[in-house]
Amino acid sequence: xxxxxxxxxxxxxxxxxxxxxxxxxxxxxxxxxxxxxxxxxxxxxxxxxxxxxxxxxxxxxxxxxxxxxxxxxxxxxxxxxxxxxxxxxxxxxxxxxxxxxxxxxxxxxxxxxxxxxxxxxxxxxxxxxxxxxxxxxxxxxxxxxxxxxxxxxxxxxxxxxxxxxxxxxxxxxxxxxxxxxxxxxxxxxxxxxxxxxxxxxxxxxxxxxxxxxxxxxxxxxxxxxxxxxxxxxxxxxxxxxxxxxxxxxxxxxxxxxxxxxxxxxxxxxxxxxxxxxxxxxxxx
Ligand code: HEM
Numbered sequence: 608x609x610x611x612x613x614x615x616x617x618x619x620x621x622x623x624x625x626x627x628x629x630x631x632x633x634x635x636x637x638x639x640x641x642x643x644x645x646x647x648x649x650x651x652x653x654x655x656x657x658x659x660x661x662x663x664x665x666x667x668x669x670x671x672x673x674x675x676x677x678x679x680x681x682x683x684x685x686x687x688x689x690x691x692x693x694x695x696x697x698x699x700x701x702x703x704x705x706x707x708x709x710x711x712x713x714x715x716x717x718x719x720x721x722x723x724x725x726x727x728x729x730x731x732x733x734x735x736x737x738x739x740x741x742x743x744x745x746x747x748x749x750x751x752x753x754x755x756x757x758x759x760x761x762x763x764x765x766x767x768x769x770x771x772x773x774x775x776x777x778x779x780x781x782x783x784x785x786x787x788x789x790x791x792x793x794x795x796x797x798x799x800x801x802x803x804x805x806x807x808x809x810x811x812x813x814x815x816x817x818x819x820x821x822x823x824x825x826x827x828x829x830x831x832x833x834x835x836x837x838x839x840x841x842x843x844x845x846x847x848x849x850x851x852x853x854x855x856x857x858x859x860x861x862x863x864x865x866x867x868x869x870x871x872x873x874x875x876x877x878x879x880x881x882x883x884x885x886x887x888x889x890x891x
Contacts, residue, residue: 667763668774669693671731674765675714679704686762688716689752690737691769691780695760716765721751735768737783742790749787800872801827804851807837819877820886821852837880837887843871858882 669686674693677686684697685704696702702709711717711726716735720726722744737748755761764770769780776784805826807819821834835852838861842849853861853874861874862882880887 666761666774667693668770668772669763669765671715671765671767674716678714685713687712687714687755688735688765689718689721689755690748690783691716691735691765691767692752692755693762693765694755695762696755699759716767716769718748721748738779738786742786742793745783745787745790746794804838804840804853804874805829805831805835807850807852809850815888816890818886818888819850825852834885836883836885837877839875839877841873841875848875 669688674686674688677684677695679685679697679700684695685700686693687696687703688694696713701707703713704710711720711729715729715731717726717729718735718737719740720729720734722740737745740748764774766772766774769777769783771777805821807821808825809817809819811817819837821837823831823834825834833855835854836858837850838853839848840851841847851874857874862876876882877887877889879889
């Protein structure tokens with residue numbers, strides 16, 4: 608009985624010592640655990656299954672100078688940042704290692720170069736200034752971010768344009784997200800429009816001018832049940848028109864006058880073309 612009491616006491620004493628040591632060396636312990644789990648995930652090839660949101664409690668904040676040191680030298684890992692998020696790309700060493708094609712991206716946030724392909728003229732002041740990019744490029748860049756999130760290990764945030772010293776989103780970051788959402792909405796709207804009003808076939812000849820006509824695969828090449836009828840489609844802020852194939856059900860409305868069809872899009876009949884003609888001719 609006394610023996611059992613002694614071993615329980617010893618065990619408790621051991622726990623107290625371990626707890627004290629863990630408290631004093633908590634940073635080292637954390638780093639050790641992190642390194643251990645990272646290498647485990649690497650071996651298991653499973654890091655891509657960990658959503659970033661799960662790691663937010665343990666993500667690091669990097670200054671630009673700190674990030675620069677993760678350059679693969681002296682056994683250090685290879686990190687890069689994209690849109691202010693830091694990723695460990697060590698296992699892509701064949702792309703990112705010294706002398707490899709994409710080593711330029713290591714140790715910095717050069718988000719703009721993912722779109723421009725400019726790896727030579729590096730100006731750190733604007734290398735991550737993405738608000739100047741076109742809407743489609745913002746979508747492309749978001750695709751790169753998804754790629755790193757899926758294929759590499761998320762490490763934390765870079766203090767700078769996208770995150771402040773506390774790791775909170777900056778006003779710039781909010782602006783970027785708003786522009787990205789706008790770009791995605793516009794893309795979705797354009798896709799919906801293309802589905803609703805597929806493009807026409809088009810040809811030009813000296814004798815007849817421009818001929819437009821619809822078939823049940825014109826536009827996107829996908830087969831649909833009916834060919835539709837050619838109409839002029841004007842997009843927002845654009846005085847030029849494209850030819851769109853409009854379904855039978857919408858013809859009367861369009862023929863009756865101008866019609867706002869989808870958002871700010873306008874559909875009009877071609878001049879000198881019968882309401883149910885399958886082809887129309889015009890000269891500009
Ligand atoms: C804007 C220009 C470009 C950027 C930003 C870019 C970026 C990248 C990056 C970051 C990777 C590594 C992906 C990974 O971690 O797995 C990569 C891979 C690759 N890139 Fe590019 N790239 C560009 C243009 C090109 C061009 C023009 C070509 C071809 C002529 C090309 C061919 C490749 C190939 C073949 C790989 C895969 C290599 C492999 O898996 O072994 N890239 N690219």
